[in-house]
Amino acid sequence: MTVGDICNRNVVVAPKTEGVIDAAKRMRMAHVGDVVVVEERQGRHVPIGIVTDRDIVVIVVAGDPDHIHYLNLDDMMTDDLVTAHEHDSVESAVARMQEHGVRRLPIVDAAGALIGILTMDDLMRHFGEQQGRLVELMASEQRRERQFRI
Numbered sequence: 001m002t003v004g005d006i007c008n009r010n011v012v013v014a015p016k017t018e019g020v021i022d023a024a025k026r027m028r029m030a031h032v033g034d035v036v037v038v039e040e041r042q043g044r045h046v047p048i049g050i051v052t053d054r055d056i057v058v059i060v061v062a063g064d065p066d067h068i069h070y071l072n073l074d075d076m077m078t079d080d081l082v083t084a085h086e087h088d089s090v091e092s093a094v095a096r097m098q099e100h101g102v103r104r105l106p107i108v109d110a111a112g113a114l115i116g117i118l119t120m121d122d123l124m125r126h127f128g129e130q131q132g133r134l135v136e137l138m139a140s141e142q143r144r145e146r147q148f149r150i
Contacts (some may be wrong), residue, residue, distance in 0.1 A: 002087050002089060003085075003088050003089070006122050007115075008122055010030075011114060012027060016037050016049065016077065018072060018094045023035045024053075033119075034117070035050070042131065048081065055077075082105060091106055
């Protein structure tokens, strides 16, 4: 299974010139904890950074909240963006997330255009489903054994 199979395709995006307050409103409306900062290239969104709800709290609210009205995403985005390719394995994406200490990973296609985002929620859902399949396999084996004992 690849990250392209399990990532969320509904990504909240914004240009780097968008204000932090507007980006926070986008995140609230979509019930997500991040906005991927993108540039338009040939009609496609190319990720150039990310801002998380935690970034807003740590940098703005805990820093100098009076400046929030003057801040754009470009002022606070993580611009050393870590991404994964849509055909990467889930395991390699998890390793990349661990290596870089990130909880969200924008997913790009071969041309570098944004196609989704992989989050901890997506991974928990994926691994939970895998675990559920294993439990069902064990239960079906036990049922088969009982049939042959009778």
